[in-house]
Amino acid sequence: MKQEIIIAGFGGQGVLSMGKILAYSGLMEGKEVSWMPSYGPEQRGGTANVTVILSDDRISSPVLNSFDIAVVLNQPSMDKFESKVKPGGILIFDGYGIHKVPTRTDIHVYRIDAMDIAAGMADAKAFNMIILGGLLKISPMVKLENVLLGLKKSLPERHHKLIPMNEQAILKGMESVVKL
Amino acid sequence: MSEEIRLMKGNEAIAHAAVRYGVDGYFGYPITPQSEILETLTELRPWETTGMVVLQAESEVAAINMVYGGAGAGKKVMTSSSSPGVSLKQEGISYIAGAELPCLIVNVMRGGPGLGTIQPSQADYFQTTKGGGHGDYRLIALAPSSVQEMVDFVGLGLDLAFKYNNPAIILADGVIGQMMEKVVLPKQQIRRTEEEIRKECPWAITGKTADRKRNVITSLELDPERMEQNNIRFQAKYRTIEENEVRYEELYCEDAEYIAVAFGSSARICLKAVEIAREQGIKLGLLRPITLWPFPTKIIKEYAEKVKGFLSVELNAGQMVEDIRLSVNGRTAVEHYGRMGGIVFSPEEIVEALKEKLIKE
Structure with missing residues (x-):
């Protein structure tokens, strides 16, 4: 089993850290696993994306041109990556900031209004975890307990107190994602 | 703890490996896409644990000359940079090769020429394998294609450097430097004591004692006849390295009709291209040089008798392809496919290039 995923949005939206988790x-x-970020000036305000591959076997290329799943968080990323989802693949987008909804009919398209949900939560920085929850609901590639362990590993210890809040955001995302 | 599997960037892996392999000194200057090496080292604070020196020099030129000094004292020393910074180091590298000293250099390549871009490239193949600096010298060049190899080649590079008293270089690129993968770090090695250095490196400048002649570290020899003798000695050493240290990996080559030759990140992308090609019924194999110098000439020559053609796949305008052509020597077709200036090819592109340039049906 292999999952080839692109997560794309604006720098600062937590794209790279979501991929890392x-x-x-x-x-x-x-x-x-492999995690290959776009790096450089686009990290600060421009578009940022990360390719994450989870696989049972040795991973060949960390750089890909087509994906099983695209998680798209802004319009420029939609323009770039809608066409790069494999037929039968999955596209998940955040409704906020997307003014041209995807038109492809040979892929499964999901929407999650994570920006709106995040605004209503105690910490708006949980945005990317809401998205992650939506992704895991549609494609349960890793168990929630392992995500929590992953959070523990990727966050510095001083931020471990934020893990319950992140878990809440993931659960919230799981119940909020809708198929179009 | 030492067997713990971790997730880290290639650049971070280099830093961890340097500490674990008991490096005495790292001297560097920041440049994208390899700044995490120096950053991680300063985070790890090895001067408080192993006693390793980590120093941000005032420039790349200063850093390589600090390496020259450290190496002359028999210490395990290293530096790292990216393409424009490595160009600045070339004079020092030539001096170190000329003085026959061991050290490790890391180049995490970016697109050139000039200041170029910060995105990945492999356009420093010529610089690394054909000289870079002046004079008839060679660097032992290792090309990692995974984060684990970034760790392993710090150890291997230093071992080879000390085995042959010659600088070794890890030639990586922005993809391998920036990507995260699983790694297992080696056990912590203890840095050599002054006593051990005196024993293992009798040539080093460790302070003259009454029982031996003074040691002189220099690349200067104004008597041309003696200088030719030095060169003859260097060349004999290079032939020994060519005989003993060639390393490569063969994947899907047994039944291959075509072979892609690629190193570093390109080899990873090529492996995916091999998977795609084989799904389409094309018998494509992958030969990955691990040492770029010494180059795996013999194995390429052997395959040249069996396959319909080689495709050299590089993130440059065609550099390694020249070494493949020399190895093949006209026995079969050799073509090149590359992207330049920081653009990375996709696996699908490589399959299309193979069809267009070699299969032609």
Whole structure:
């Protein structure tokens, strides 16, 4: 079993750290994992994306041109990655900031209004964890307990008190994602 | 603890490996895409544990000359940079090779020429394998294609450098430096004592004692006849290295009709291209040089008798392809496919290039 995932949005939305937590969760699950970020000036306000691969076997290329799952958090990323989802694949997007909804009919499209949900929560920084919850609901590639272990591994110890809040955000995301 | 599986970037892995392999000194200057090496080392604070020196020099030129000094004293020393910074180090590298000293250099390549871009590239193949600096010298060049190899090659590079009294270089690129994968770190090695260095490196400048002649570290020899003798000695050493230290990996080559040759991140992308090609019924194999110098000439020559063609897949305009052509020597077709300036090819692109350039049906 192999999952090839792209997560794309604006720098600062938590794209890279969401990918990192997913990769750590895969590690906890005993999978092979790779995490390949876009790096450089686009990290500060421009578009940022990360390719995460979770696999039972050795991972060949960390750089890909087509994906099983695309998680898209802004319009420029939608323009770039809608066409790169494999037929039969999954596209999840955040409704906020997307003015052209995806048009492909050969893929499964889901929407999650994580920005709105995050605004209503105690910490708006939980945005990316709401998205992660939505992703895991649709494609349960790692167990929730392993995600929590992954969070523990990827967050510095001083932030471990935030893990319950992140768990809440993941659960919230799981119940909020809708199929279009 | 030492067997713990961790997730880290290639650059972070280099830093951890340097501490674990008992490096005495790291001297560097920040540049993207390898700044995490120096950052991670300063986070690890090894000067408080192993006693390793970590120093941000005032420039790349200063850093390589600190390496020269440390190496002359028999210490395990290293530096790292990315393409433009490695260009600045070339004079020092030539001096270190000329003085026959061991050290480790890491180049996490980015797109050039000039300041270029910060995105991944493999356009420093010529610089690494054909000289870079002046004079007839060679660097032992290792090309990691995973984060685990970033760790392992710090150890291997230092071992080879000390075995042959020659600088070794890890030639990585932005993909391998920036990506995260699983790694297992080696057990902590204890740094050598002054006593051990005096024993293992009798040539080192460790302070003259009454029982031996003074040691002189220099690449200067104004008498041309003696300088030719030095060169003859270097060349004999290089032939020994070529004989003993070639390393490569063969994947899906047994029944291959075509072989892609690729190193570092390109080899990873090529492996996916091999998977795609085989799904389409094309018998493609992958030969991955691990040592770029010494180059795996013999094995390529052997396959040249069996396959319909080689495709050299590199993130440059065609550099390693020249070494493949020299190895093949006209026995079969050799083509190149590359992207430049920081653009990374996709696996699908490589399969298309193979069809267009070699299969032609």
